[in-house]
Amino acid sequence: MTARFPFSAVVGHEDLRLALLLNAVHPAIGGVLVRGEKGTAKSTVVRALAALLPPLEVVAGCRFGCDPAAEDPGCPDGPHAAASAERRAARLVELPVGATEDRLVGSLDLERALTEGVRAYQPGLLAAAHRGVLYVDEVNLLHDHLVDLLLDAAAMGRAHVEREGVSVSHAASFLLVGTMNPEEGELRPQLLDRFGLTVAVRAARDVPTRAEVIRRRLAYEADPAGFASGWTEADEELAARIATARAALPSVLLPDAELRRIAAICAAFEVDGMRADLVVARAAVAHAAWRGADAVTEDDVEVAVRLALPHRRRRDPFDEPGVEEEQLQDALRQGAEHAEEPGGDTDPDDDPDGPDDPDGPDGSGGPDDRNGQDDGQPASGQGTSDQPDADSSGSGSAERPPAAPAPAFRARLLQVPGVGDGAPGRRSRSRARTGRVVRPSTVDGSGLHLVGTMAAAAPHQSARGRSGPGLLLRGDDLRLAVREGKEGNLVLFVVDTSGSMAARQRMSAVSGAVLSLLRDAYQRRDKVGVVTFRGSAAEVALPPTSSVDTAAARLRRLRTGGRTPLADGLLRTRRLLATERLRDPRRRPLVVVLTDGRATASAAGGDPVAEALRAADLLAADGVATVVVDCEHGPVRLGLAGRLAGALAAACLRLEELSADQVAGVVRAARAA
Incomplete structure (x- = not known):
């Protein structure tokens, strides 16, 4: 070896x-x-x-590594009466x-x-x-x-x-x-x-x-x-x-002052639950023992905090991991104040989350109440002006800087119809090879269903002349294990970033919606990609990847403006899906198109609307599950996104309908399986 x-x-x-x-x-x-x-x-x-x-002292012959000094009373190999001990690594x-x-x-x-x-x-x-x-x-x-x-x-x-x-x-x-x-x-x-x-x-x-x-x-x-x-x-x-x-380790003292310091630091970082406090305390005690000290000091606590809090301060999947040095030093100063004062009590007026703070979580002036809207609602056009459509006014060729995304919300579930056989995840139904066994079958399944096989063979043992231990099996006794689970999909966002979307700052609401869907994709272990179209052509802003935070970073840098090459966006999506189908044929795609449906640019010099509908027909013929999110805004709506959804045989949702808090139930994308 x-x-x-x-x-x-x-x-x-x-x-x-x-x-x-x-x-x-x-x-x-x-x-x-x-x-x-x-x-x-x-x-x-x-x-x-x-x-x-x-090295460990274990009970000789115990497959579960029981400690002779503290045997597990529930050990399947027990009881270990008068068992001999052995030493192993x-x-x-x-x-x-x-x-x-x-x-x-x-x-x-x-x-x-x-x-x-x-x-x-x-x-x-x-x-x-x-x-x-x-x-x-x-x-x-x-x-x-x-x-x-x-x-x-x-x-x-x-x-x-x-x-x-x-x-x-x-x-x-x-x-x-x-x-x-x-x-x-x-x-x-x-x-x-x-x-x-x-x-x-x-x-x-x-x-x-x-x-x-x-x-x-x-x-x-x-x-x-x-x-x-x-x-x-x-x-x-x-x-x-x-x-x-x-x-x-048992003799290392954790002074009450250092315990208050730990509690104050964890409170300053607003970590969830109490696990962080316990981990920091244990790590500080271990560090003191490692140094050979008999009591925990401030230095031990700082070392423990640097190791125990970086992954717990992330309030959102797209937050950068780690602890900023300035934030850490502020927390350490707060901890020092609590360590010096027994009880660590503070004046309620100094508490930023206190009941008298109008900007606290129970007040009406908190950060989630800006623009008078709830964090669970998509901000689709609130607080925006009614300036003319950039495409129709002829000023859409000017490029605009990225719009700040609207507040994110809890997205409703979008699913691919039917039952797939793709990578494990949490979105769509799947015939999982490694999921939970639900029943035996003689037709389909993966792996041997042992209990089903034995049950099928047991009634025939006498007829087969069995006289000793063991079972006599035949081919027709074999049963396969049918497993069910969830799969992750390739969720491809096709985002209209043209001038018509930039008008009335609609891109802010669209960016917030896509970030919400990206968070949902992160939780469901999907692969994601982003295609954008503006000006005269479409581009792959992010090739399909499992790093959803990379997708979020790319999305925040998207610039808008120009005409609307909708047909090219759909054709570029189709080519990208064909490539991904060769790379990972079992992962089923879900395409989410966010647009107002206006098509104003043609690569071939023809009717842009007709070209867009022909491109939609081609994508639909490939059997791709699609959802069209209608981003049109205002009292007068042309319904162009709905027409596009019809050509794609896709579900059509309004932007605000992406919020799970507004619309109950589950959306199943596109056609019946």
Whole structure:
């Protein structure tokens, strides 16, 4: 077996190494999320951690790693009466992105079921990771149903298995470490909050550091064992320091002043819930133990805050992660004031969220009440002038700077009709290969439905002459598992940025609506793209990507003005979909066209309206699910967007109808399946 790259030999990444070491000292911190660009040694550092963890005392023969000093009374392998103990290294268990539910939580022992005819439980990765490290590479790409199981186990410290006639509960307390590349999409908020600490890693930009990274990596590849042996002493010193800090951890004092400081800082950052406060407190205690101190100080709290709060201060999926230094220093100053005063009480008049503050959340002058509108409503044209349409006045050729997006809102669900077979997500119905098993079938399905197969074979055992243990199976006994789930789609936004949309600042409302739909796509794990059309042609403002925050950034920079090449926008969309169909044929597209329906520019010099309708017919013939959002404004409406929707065989919604708070129910896009 090739020796792992030594932890001590890693160049740089001080915050990452410290976060991992603090979790090794105090596993109750809750793990580490490592965010970073590709090629920054994220996985290398995490895998090197296992060699530093203190060895474990386990009950001999127990598949669940029970501690002899504190046995799990509910262990499936118990009771462990007079069991002997053995010593083994702590495990680092890797959960691959493509893992199945059976592999994660365990399942019926197939070999024993078929040979002995008994129901026996085969443990999964959660059992193997107990009292060790569970490492998830590319954690942001993990399937949703696996994320749910992982969350339950991480929160409760136990795994509960109810499947295939097996009912088992076992301890599953582990250090959760995940790595991710933000360019490939963000994490679900529920999983993000479960990680105690987060670290952003980037490749060094200075030449000496980069040269040293190359030097050590080449030396390791040339002689892995020899290179690792050169760092054995340094790793052993770190391991001994971890063991010493663990032993000292219970005696480290958290003074009441520092506890108030932690509470004040977390309150200043307005983090949700109390998990952040607890994580900061545990990390501060661990850092004090790591330093060899007997009490937590302000420096320990600051280190803990820098590691525990960056991923918890995001109020929106499109907020930049991290903590601004000025904001951190302000919070630390507030914390210092509370630490100096017992009780940490403040004057109600100094509380920005107090009841006397007219701009507070209960007042009528808060930021969400600007323009007299609720945050749950799309701001489609409020507070705008009635200037003439830029296209019709002939002034539409002037380019306008980007309009500030209107406040976002909770978008209603747009779905692709029918049942797909695409990437796991949370939007449209799917015949999932890794979803929840709903029934056995002899016709369709994926994988063997074991219980259904055994049930089909059981009544025929006597007729088949069975005389011993095990089952006699035939081909017609086999049953396949039918699974149901949700899939993520390719949501392609086709946005009219011409002069007619810029008139009356309609683009502000449209931008707010698209940002709301992008947030919905982020939550449903979709792939997104943006096509815009203005002037004389359309362009792909954002090629399809899983990084929804990148789409939001591009959208905020869109400029408007010029004529309306609607036909070219639809044809460009059709070509882009054809390319994506070759790249990912199973991911079904959903096209959302935001326009007032006016077509004023023709690439061929003909009738722009007729060309737009012919382009719509071509897109409809491809069977693409489409929703047209009518952005026309004013008391007199021409209904051109509705005509376009008819040619596309698409649902047509008014801009304000995108709000889930205004319109109840679910919108199913386009035609019947």
